[in-house]
Amino acid sequence: MIAEPFAPRSLAPGGVVRVQWLGTAGFAIEHAGTVVLIDPYLTRASLRRCLLDRLVPDAVAIARHAPRADAIIAGHTHFDHALDIPAIALRTGATVLGSRSAVALCRASGVPLARVRDIEPAPGGEPVVAEVGPFHLRFVPSAHSRLLLGRVPFPGDISDCDQIPRRAGRYRCGAVFAVEIRVAGRLLVHLGSAELVEAGLGRTEPDLLLLCVAGWTASRDFPERVARALSPRAVLFSHWDNFFLPLERPAVALPAVQGARLAERLARASRDVKLGVLPLLGEVWI
Ligand SMILES: [Zn+2]
Numbered sequence: 092m093i094a095e096p097f098a099p100r101s102l103a104p105g106g107v108v109r110v111q112w113l114g115t116a117g118f119a120i121e122h123a124g125t126v127v128l129i130d131p132y133l134t135r136a137s138l139r140r141c142l143l144d145r146l147v148p149d150a151v152a153i154a155r156h157a158p159r160a161d162a163i164i165a166g167h168t169h170f171d172h173a174l175d176i177p178a179i180a181l182r183t184g185a186t187v188l189g190s191r192s193a194v195a196l197c198r199a200s201g202v203p204l205a206r207v208r209d210i211e212p213a214p215g216g217e218p219v220v221a222e223v224g225p226f227h228l229r230f231v232p233s234a235h236s237r238l239l240l241g242r243v244p245f246p247g248d249i250s251d252c253d254q255i256p257r258r259a260g261r262y263r264c265g266a267v268f269a270v271e272i273r274v275a276g277r278l279l280v281h282l283g284s285a286e287l288v289e290a291g292l293g294r295t296e297p298d299l300l301l302l303c304v305a306g307w308t309a310s311r312d313f314p315e316r317v318a319r320a321l322s323p324r325a326v327l328f329s330h331w332d333n334f335f336l337p338l339e340r341p342a343v344a345l346p347a348v349q350g351a352r353l354a355e356r357l358a359r360a361s362r363d364v365k366l367g368v369l370p371l372l373g374e375v376w377i
Contacts, residue, residue, distance in 0.1 A: 093304065093328050093350030097367035097375040102299065102325055106376025107275050112369040113156060114338055115171050116283040116303050116330045122274045125224030129164045129270060129301075130172040130283050131157050131179060136259075138335040145256035146170055148178035152338060156372065157183070162223040164270055165189030166283030167235060168196060168249055170262035171334055177202050177255075188221055188228065192249035192265025199252040211266050218291060226274045231291040233269040235284040238306025271295065277377050280321060283330070286310045289320040296322045299377050304331040305345060307353050314353055318360035325365040326357060327375065342371045 100106065111119040116130040133156045134149040153175055160183040165173050173193060177200030180187050186206045187197050197207045210219040210230040221228045235243045247263045269292060272279040280297040285307035300323035307313045317323075331350050332342040344350060354366050369375060 093331055094354045094366040094368050097369060099374055100376055102375055103377045108277050108377050109374055111374040114332055114371050115334045118301055123225055125161050126159050127162045127223055127226050128157060128160045129281050130166050131175055132171050133157060133175055133338060135334050135337055141259040145258050146174055147256045148175045153179055159183060160185035162186045162188060165193035166270060167267040168192040168262055168265035169245060170259045172283060173262060190266035192263060195249045195252040199255045226272060229271040231269040233267045233288050234286040235264050235267045236286045236306035236309050238309045285313055287320060292320050294322050298324050300326045301329055302326050304328050304348055304350050304353060308349055314356035315360045318357060323364060328368050338371055
């Protein structure tokens, strides 16, 4: 176990923002009837399917676990972040916010372009911001963990997106974003890969950091850099679960994830930070 599970009301007894973990780096964040999804990956194809087949979103899992969305954010476009985004957008009518690779995926899947927004800034430009109901979103260019023998898996952009469905390896990484989410006076930050680019982040002291665990040991001094750059009040660990297993089963940690060591180093590098996990589909309020 990486850390003890957060009880739903453990971070703020009067919390008004609901944060539900969808497995991997996926979250549903809801306030006052508006729902923002980040990196929702509900299909959780088996390892065999990922190796052998073109990946098709699981419509039943999507209908069950992502029934509503006003906006869907793609932090990057690896399959375990982006596979389900076009299908959820088509089903819910949500707007998609993502890289040019995410835009290409949505276009090829038939999502109306009026509901797809490219959040890559112009070279040298400021991070893109967006409003979704009561949510204020800011997309800070970030980086992906070099978790595959010192390299980013499936690097590059998706530009040749003429064929859907496609194999797992053709979901190239695309641009990577850290996402700042301001709503109801709270600040959440989502890091969907275990790497960060300090320059754009500022010491924002988020009320809750949604932190990817997978591949963190490949990023030098990762826990200390996270603590120094962000100074979060609470950290909810994500992307530590074996996502080749279905959502209905209890989460099983990925091999060699070393979550306890990450938690220990984060706690040592921070002051009074609360660290926790959620069960699959569990929720916490802030
Ligand atoms: Zn990735």
